[in-house]
Amino acid sequence: MGQTKRIAMARIAQESNALSPVVSTLEDFKRTHFLEGNALLSAVMPDGQEVEGFVKNAEMSGFVQATMDHELDVELVPLFSAWAVPGGPLSAEDHAWFRQKLRDDLAAAGPLDAVYLSVHGSMNVVGTPEPEADYFKDIRDTLGEDIPLAVTMDLHANLSSAKIDPITILCGYQTNPHRDHAKTGQRAGKIVLDLLAAKVKPVTAWRSLPMLIGGGMTLDFLPPMLGIFRAMKRFEKHPKVLSCNVYMSHLWLDQSEIGWATVVTTDNEPQLAGEIAEKLADMCWAVRHKLPPVFPGPSKAIAKVRKMRLRRKLGTITMCDASDVVGAGAPGDSTKLLKAILAEGDGLTWFFPMRDPKALKELESATVGGDVTLEVGASLDPARNEPVTVSGKLSRFEYIECFGQVATLDLGNVQMVITEGANIAMKPDFYKDRGLRIWDSDVCVVKSFFPFHLYFLPYARSSVYVTTGGTTDFDVWRNHDYARPTWPKDDPTAWRPADRARRGVAS
Numbered sequence: 001m002g003q004t005k006r007i008a009m010a011r012i013a014q015e016s017n018a019l020s021p022v023v024s025t026l027e028d029f030k031r032t033h034f035l036e037g038n039a040l041l042s043a044v045m046p047d048g049q050e051v052e053g054f055v056k057n058a059e060m061s062g063f064v065q066a067t068m069d070h071e072l073d074v075e076l077v078p079l080f081s082a083w084a085v086p087g088g089p090l091s092a093e094d095h096a097w098f099r100q101k102l103r104d105d106l107a108a109a110g111p112l113d114a115v116y117l118s119v120h121g122s123m124n125v126v127g128t129p130e131p132e133a134d135y136f137k138d139i140r141d142t143l144g145e146d147i148p149l150a151v152t153m154d155l156h157a158n159l160s161s162a163k164i165d166p167i168t169i170l171c172g173y174q175t176n177p178h179r180d181h182a183k184t185g186q187r188a189g190k191i192v193l194d195l196l197a198a199k200v201k202p203v204t205a206w207r208s209l210p211m212l213i214g215g216g217m218t219l220d221f222l223p224p225m226l227g228i229f230r231a232m233k234r235f236e237k238h239p240k241v242l243s244c245n246v247y248m249s250h251l252w253l254d255q256s257e258i259g260w261a262t263v264v265t266t267d268n269e270p271q272l273a274g275e276i277a278e279k280l281a282d283m284c285w286a287v288r289h290k291l292p293p294v295f296p297g298p299s300k301a302i303a304k305v306r307k308m309r310l311r312r313k314l315g316t317i318t319m320c321d322a323s324d325v326v327g328a329g330a331p332g333d334s335t336k337l338l339k340a341i342l343a344e345g346d347g348l349t350w351f352f353p354m355r356d357p358k359a360l361k362e363l364e365s366a367t368v369g370g371d372v373t374l375e376v377g378a379s380l381d382p383a384r385n386e387p388v389t390v391s392g393k394l395s396r397f398e399y400i401e402c403f404g405q406v407a408t409l410d411l412g413n414v415q416m417v418i419t420e421g422a423n424i425a426m427k428p429d430f431y432k433d434r435g436l437r438i439w440d441s442d443v444c445v446v447k448s449f450f451p452f453h454l455y456f457l458p459y460a461r462s463s464v465y466v467t468t469g470g471t472t473d474f475d476v477w478r479n480h481d482y483a484r485p486t487w488p489k490d491d492p493t494a495w496r497p498a499d500r501a502r503r504g505v506a507s
């Protein structure tokens, strides 16, 4: 039907933790996921997903699927896809590199009918708190105001006018933990194609809430969010509603205006979009008092797993260091839990992950199978931690593409896996691939908030969260400087700026 529509697609995605002093670089993307041109296209085609890693391309795969399902004749123009493990803010130079690359690739792409960009929505760059807004601006500067720009984001995006205004169609994950990456890309794809086919005219309304909470209370399958996720899907069934989303923001951002948001896109029904965005915002505001739990410190957490005799016998216990969650951008070199384990963890077998490029340099000259004594930890974030001296046997030393150098130390009751690159240690394979048997462990330490539950399901009989003081503490809001009164640091009486003003609270 009609002429072929050419749609460019690109991805620049990283979730940043602004509190981490470890600056992310282009190298972190290239090490994890970086594809260009035809290599990208073949990876996102339906038969290419398994080869290149399903999740890293999933939004784009969903988008591609939408173009195949649609009656329009579409030519996809793959630019590039870059994804990195969460980390500290990206360096300013590498942000400039991405901007130039995007502009150059768009200019070289030839005539385009639409652009699809996949981002996280909570990326930080040194000196630039909203880098994604730069990418959207670059697209507008290169291709003009009229070209449809479809964007997909993570549910933990922090939204602002600078980010939303340049976008024609915005879709985000509707699950937490996230498992609808492909569906999100597909939704965005269908809307943009319907727009190109002149079947719909997307209009978007959004509301910003001055609240910032995370943790277990935000999971989609548990109250209080269960009802809100269900309502969101119900609203989306309305024939004129194209997309509904609640965005919960990443907690560890260096932005003065931060908080949850609701975004609704309808087919040329601005009032309906506004009404639903308001309803969802009211529902979110009503559950703000459900704050995340306060986790025990290391001593209590160790005492807790010691008591779980039967569960340890039947499998392992996973322990998440909730203050050093690499999955949320923490450095992964905290030593506080390690210190407690060495002092109080006797009689229990521990598997422990550590990121420490400095220690690996030292181990390079050590003999595998020989005894070593060295300092570990705190090499990336020395302000928050102190190194710990350990002695034991170097049981393995290897190079793994996504982690760089990896050393396994046998410290008696602790098996420590030291990596050069970021590691979330959320899969049993992280330990198993080092020759360690999960069944031999009493406790496997992980640096992931939620996904580890799924991967450790066959082995874990219980899990314990521990707080040690670090870059992923839930009470980060205590020290944050907000431009507007924000729950839970402040107690604004209403989320609507007008209502807050009426009640005498500055908005």
Ligand SMILES: [Zn+2]
Pocket (backbone or CB within 6 Å): 154, 155, 156, 178
């Ligand atoms: Zn997320």
